[in-house]
Amino acid sequence: MISKAIYERIRNGVCAVGHLTTPLTVYRENLDKPIFQVVGTGFLIEENLVLTNRHIVKDLIESTSSGEVPPSQLFIQFVVPHEGSHLELVPRMIREVSYVDDPKLDLGFIKYKTVTEAHFASILPLDIADQWESSVSEEVAVCGYPYGTSILIRGIYLRWGPVVQQGHISAVSPFDTTTMPDELLLDVRRAGGMSGAPIFKPGTGTVIGVHYSGIEGTIAFGVPITRAIVNHAMLQYDRNRVVLNEG
Template sequence: MLADERTRELMRRAARTLRDVPRVREALNRTGVDALVEAHFPPTWRIPTALVGKADRASLRQELRALLETGARVLERLEEQGEDAPVEPTEQTALEAVVAFFGRPALRVRNGSFGTPPVGWEVLENHREGIEAAIDSTGRIELAGVGMLGTGFLVAEDVVMTNRHVATVFGREKSGGWSLKLGVVPRIDWLGEHERDVQAVLSIQDILAIHPVHDLALLRVGHASGQAPRPPLRLAAKAPETADSRAVYTVGYPMKDHTSTPPEVLLRYFENVFGVKRLQPGELLSIDPAHKELAHDCSTLGGSSGSPVVDLETNTVLGLHFGGNREQNLAVALWQLADDPILTRAGVRFGEPAAR
């Protein structure tokens, strides 16, 4: 039986995103599967409230183990028969689980580091210094009494870039510009890591600008004694040479989104841990010069709004992530705004990163 077009597309995506199918399949041996299950559901993991009475830790561990073992068999079929290999519906879920672990992971950040890269993403190790600099200068935007709103990153000494739809939650339009709403207390936490109570918080003191066309805002942040200065990220001054299979990554704080993402997908990708800093590698999919946008396939959720989309090779920020769907994510193509007066007035930096 020949595969239908949906199955072919799934197999094509697996072949592209897994980067090294034979090595991923080899990594899914018994020992490898045991290690992944243990890492995903450690002894400290607590069952989500929504699943209490419906499942327990042991059954979830077994379900994940079965998915990974089935996924390994599908990968073997992909190697032997290519994208026309038949895949049953239950096997499609298993293949998606494998892609979640190895193809488009959402790596938790701890102590400013992303840990050991998964199979297929060993290239991250070659760029660790630049990636961890981007991690250091990206923070979680919060509002007292409300909680997390999104992500932002430093683009000048005291200027943070985020999305317009994040900033308007605490901003109000006034004659000639924007200001903070009365009584609101927005801030940015440069840490926000899982199982780490330490904070590195700066107050958001003003809204410098909200772009009238693009989903982009610039915020003025204060200073805090005892905090070492963070280096602003450099924005790409020109388009990448090609969008074909170009590795990128985002740093952000994906939040739980029940409206558009199935609960089983949330559990599989994010271990039911949300709103903490993550590194999410992926690829640049396309560039739309007319709309000054780019598409990428990093694993993002709602709290990723305002994340930098960084070119792995040059470590310059290509885009400002603002949304997407299961097929692709969208970002403002920042190099096309290099001459935009809103950014130049704020001292936003374009070009190669400064030496550290």
């Protein structure tokens, strides 16, 4: 069971990663229109810094280098519902990205710039586990954007914001009693767009992994993380840093 407070904290800290399908000037005039193409998920880990997957970051880089998407249309978007029917969309242009070289760690970073502090009053970094204490059969939850933009619109709007799924750790690699696993297998339905979603403990909201792949509609795979793993990964930030939009 995920409490309302934990759910809201997780939801607010999770963002869609993708690009605008129109120039920024057009998007600003049509914030209620589905012209944001979701390609993955990310979540805030510190001020102006989002954690996602390396393959999502590389897809963003490729989309701009190929000329498919102008860099100025690469965005992340937070969704913060309020009481009643009020909904606040918080889109931010992606300024720069980086990624981890280690093939076992499908982790990437996205930086953005905060323009209006008030917009981020309820968007806070998620807590990452200090050490690995989870095990097989433990309950977990994943919060992301399965099926990307399709979950937001299908002729009419279905919903705004990420989707939460709950399940269990079905297995860990290389074996059940390992001190720090290389990989997590979850009995959570996997779909495109979920890559980069946080895997967290339902009772506390503590993030223990990052979803990166799986078998469509069935199981999901995740990279287990602790604060030390993320801090070590960030040491590679400058080496693999790619500036997409100055400022």
